[in-house]
Amino acid sequence: MAICIRTTDYSETSQVVHFFTRRGGAVNLIAKGAKRPKSSTGGAIDLLAEGELVFSTKTSGSLGILMEFSETISRAGLRRDTARLNGALYMIELVGEMLPPSDPHPDAFDLLHNALARLGQGDAPAQAVLAYFQWRLLRHVGLLGGLDHCTGCGMPIAEMPANSNVYFSSTLGGILCEGCDEASAEKFLLKPQARAGLAALATAEAGQKTPLPEPQASQANKLLAYHFAQQLGKTLRMTRHIIKAEK
Numbered sequence: 094m095a096i097c098i099r100t101t102d103y104s105e106t107s108q109v110v111h112f113f114t115r116r117g118g119a120v121n122l123i124a125k126g127a128k129r130p131k132s133s134t135g136g137a138i139d140l141l142a143e144g145e146l147v148f149s150t151k152t153s154g155s156l157g158i159l160m161e162f163s164e165t166i167s168r169a170g171l172r173r174d175t176a177r178l179n180g181a182l183y184m185i186e187l188v189g190e191m192l193p194p195s196d197p198h199p200d201a202f203d204l205l206h207n208a209l210a211r212l213g214q215g216d217a218p219a220q221a222v223l224a225y226f227q228w229r230l231l232r233h234v235g236l237l238g239g240l241d242h243c244t245g246c247g248m249p250i251a252e253m254p255a256n257s258n259v260y261f262s263s264t265l266g267g268i269l270c271e272g273c274d275e276a277s278a279e280k281f282l283l284k285p286q287a288r289a290g291l292a293a294l295a296t297a298e299a300g301q302k303t304p305l306p307e308p309q310a311s312q313a314n315k316l317l318a319y320h321f322a323q324q325l326g327k328t329l330r331m332t333r334h335i336i337k338a339e340k
């Protein structure tokens with residue numbers, strides 16, 4: 094199985110398509126003639142399309158060659174709703190940036206597949222699905238440390254006074270209490286909603302069904318997107334569409 098995570102025009106009739114495959118990780122393929130309606134792919138391949146992929150690693154320059162792609166999962170539910178669609182586009186952009194080509198990540202594939210399926214359901218809380226996806230992807234790539242205590246002095250986050258300033262440092266990969274905040278110049282102030290959101294995500298990851306209300310989910314998303322941006326050294330194109338501006 095493969096999910097289309099990026100496309101670029103190559104010529105009038107051909108595309109370069111970046112797929113995230115379950116078995117082989119990310120692959121970059123040239124789809125010759127894909128944009129012709131009678132091509133083997135039935136026309137241009139869209140972002141988020143998921144299906145069976147046949148390709149050859151015989152290269153055309155640095156690209157593999159797409160032989161056949163048949164879309165088996167429709168993302169119609171996702172495409173109807175802008176907020177859900179933006180969340181999905183952010184997820185595939187993140188996967189494309191975080192996971193190097195030709196490096197298999199079946200767990201990350203399943204994570205993406207499941208998150209896209211959930212987002213496409215009308216009753217799914219979009220911000221919560223996105224927050225959990227970011228959390229799990231950070232865990233997968235080894236960028237999620239212990240967020241339940243201060244990385245400076247070890248104080249448990251539950252014991253930090255509610256009205257004190259608590260920070261997250263991407264460089265240190267953890268939390269800083271008010272007393273330790275000078276340990277890093279790079280830091281992100283955690284609002285109470287973000288703290289609660291992170292606690293809920295940790296509980297959910299431990300296998301307990303946990304509600305993640307919208308304000309907590311969106312504050313957690315903001316922090317997790319910040320962490321990715323710091324690690325990548327850039328803000329992703331879709332970030333501003335998934336993070337709500339502060340009022």
Ligand SMILES: [Zn+2]
Pocket residue numbers: 243244245246247248269270271272273
């Ligand atoms: Zn501390």
